[in-house]
Amino acid sequence: MSKRDAGTARHVLVIDDEPDIRELLELTLLRMGLEVTPVGSVKEALSQLNKGQFDLCLTDMRLPDGEGLQVVKHIQSQGLDIPVAVITAYGSTENAIQALKAGAFDYLSKPIALDQLRTLIKSALNLDQAAPQSSGRSGDASSRFLGSSPALQAVRELIDKLARSNAPVYISGESGSGKERAARMIHEKSQRAPKPFIAVNCGAIPENLMESEFFGYKKGAFTGADQEREGFFQAAHGGTLFLDEVADLPLMMQVKLLRVIQEKKVRKLGSPAEEAIDVRIISATHQSLSQRVDDGKFRQDLYYRLNVIELRMPPLREMRDDVPVIARSVLERVSEQLGMSVPQLSEPAQTALMQYNFPGNVRELENILERALALSNGHVIEEDDLQLTPESASGEDEAFAVGSGDKYPLQDYLDRVEREAILEALEKTRFNRTAAAKMLGITFRSMRYRMERLGIN
Numbered sequence: 001m002s003k004r005d006a007g008t009a010r011h012v013l014v015i016d017d018e019p020d021i022r023e024l025l026e027l028t029l030l031r032m033g034l035e036v037t038p039v040g041s042v043k044e045a046l047s048q049l050n051k052g053q054f055d056l057c058l059t060d061m062r063l064p065d066g067e068g069l070q071v072v073k074h075i076q077s078q079g080l081d082i083p084v085a086v087i088t089a090y091g092s093t094e095n096a097i098q099a100l101k102a103g104a105f106d107y108l109s110k111p112i113a114l115d116q117l118r119t120l121i122k123s124a125l126n127l128d129q130a131a132p133q134s135s136g137r138s139g140d141a142s143s144r145f146l147g148s149s150p151a152l153q154a155v156r157e158l159i160d161k162l163a164r165s166n167a168p169v170y171i172s173g174e175s176g177s178g179k180e181r182a183a184r185m186i187h188e189k190s191q192r193a194p195k196p197f198i199a200v201n202c203g204a205i206p207e208n209l210m211e212s213e214f215f216g217y218k219k220g221a222f223t224g225a226d227q228e229r230e231g232f233f234q235a236a237h238g239g240t241l242f243l244d245e246v247a248d249l250p251l252m253m254q255v256k257l258l259r260v261i262q263e264k265k266v267r268k269l270g271s272p273a274e275e276a277i278d279v280r281i282i283s284a285t286h287q288s289l290s291q292r293v294d295d296g297k298f299r300q301d302l303y304y305r306l307n308v309i310e311l312r313m314p315p316l317r318e319m320r321d322d323v324p325v326i327a328r329s330v331l332e333r334v335s336e337q338l339g340m341s342v343p344q345l346s347e348p349a350q351t352a353l354m355q356y357n358f359p360g361n362v363r364e365l366e367n368i369l370e371r372a373l374a375l376s377n378g379h380v381i382e383e384d385d386l387q388l389t390p391e392s393a394s395g396e397d398e399a400f401a402v403g404s405g406d407k408y409p410l411q412d413y414l415d416r417v418e419r420e421a422i423l424e425a426l427e428k429t430r431f432n433r434t435a436a437a438k439m440l441g442i443t444f445r446s447m448r449y450r451m452e453r454l455g456i457n
């Protein structure tokens with residue numbers, strides 16, 4: 001049917017009972033050089049799926065003999081490798097989310113905007129890409145998750161599944177547990193891999209700049225806007241936008257974000273026109289987002305939109321057996337950077353690490369090892385070089401450890417107290433030195449000096 005390359009045209013199954021809409025869909029797809037089989041019911045759809053070879057399925061949600069959701073579920077249960085997008089009634093968020101949860105690739109709301117339809121089709125079939133699935137980087141050590149504990153295996157499996165969808169993903173997990181790394185992996189394993197992955201720390205953008213940073217602006221939109229600029233959404237077009245620390249978004253921005261996600265359109269500041277965007281949203285925070293909703297700090301409607309599928313990153317203490325493998329890889333990387341041979345971990349050092357609680361997770365493990373390497377003789381890392389804080393070691397969390405230690409010499413004792421206080425503040429502020437200094441009531445400069453003196457990295 002395609003006028004361009006009939007032999008290789010991709011085949012789309014279109015399911016809609018309204019003749020006008022079916023025709024509109026069919027025409028648009030044909031113009032894109034695709035082959036189309038239009039049907040009007042769930043029954044016909046299932047029978048076509050059982051006998052035909054399709055590259056994409058586009059289904060209305062409400063059909064005379066059932067729901068589009070049945071088609072989505074059929075495709076999943078039969079293990080058919082076909083992306084399926086659903087068409088939902090205007091404003092029916094529930095339906096869209098239900099379909100995404102059931103495994104739909106994406107959704108379109110009625111009335112169907114043709115630019116959005118085309119973008120969705122291109123994204124699903126990867127029509128823009130010269131080499132689909134060219135995500136060679138997913139196997140790189142830099143983007144791999146090390147470890148073989150059941151918790152991590154489950155994460156890997158879910159990442160593989162999520163990479164085949166366009167659904168928003170919410171990644172929960174403690175600070176330093178690998179949330180950003182997971183987001184990158186989902187992107188790199190997905191069809192979006194050749195397009196940008198834009199990571200944004202929502203807590204780090206001043207509130208007054210947020211709108212222009214996210215949506216871009218036209219020249220002259222405000223004083224100082226001397227040239228047009230793209231926002232994060234435009235920059236991530238075709239790819240993935242990773243909203244880290246999403247709980248920190250101010251409420252005013254939450255409303256705007258929700259609108260963009262719902263409409264799949266953005267408007268630059270100072271521009272009269274909206275532009276269609278095709279961006280997959282992955283969000284993360286170390287805080288409990290549902291608690292933020294309960295506290296009235298996070299909009300429930302946005303929470304539902306973002307948290308369509310949740311990926312929970314396990315804390316390192318739930319995967320203690322993986323600590324040696326991860327530690328080895330960190331030591332290899334750091335020693336290579338320093339141009340030295342890879343040091344060994346002594347038995348007691350390894351045991352101590354495996355028993356440690358790691359409030360800062362893999363990132364803390366990396367910091368501990370980098371510091372230990374500097375303190376060690378360069379060949380073997382001993383337990384002492386690790387400088388693990390006793391109150392974080394497993395099983396010793398009740399007592400404030402410094403209190404019970406030796407008070408002489410006084411300087412050592414005071415250093416231990418100071419170190420405990422600083423580490424505690426750092427842990428509580430997710431290793432944000434500025435916030436930790438504030439909590440301790442000292443200046444940032446003094447904080448830096450004290451950390452340096454005590455060898456805290």
Ligand SMILES: Nc1ncnc2c1ncn2[C@@H]1O[C@H](COP(=O)(O)OP(=O)(O)OP(=O)(O)O)[C@@H](O)[C@H]1O
Nearest residue numbers: 145146147174175176177178179180181286362363
């Ligand atoms: N399983 C793993 N194997 C190897 N490295 C890992 C693993 N998990 C995390 N890392 C590494 O740990 C560090 C912290 O990970 P990442 O930045 O993804 O955490 P995060 O949860 O996003 O942290 P934050 O909450 O502070 O933003 C990174 O250097 C990452 O590469």
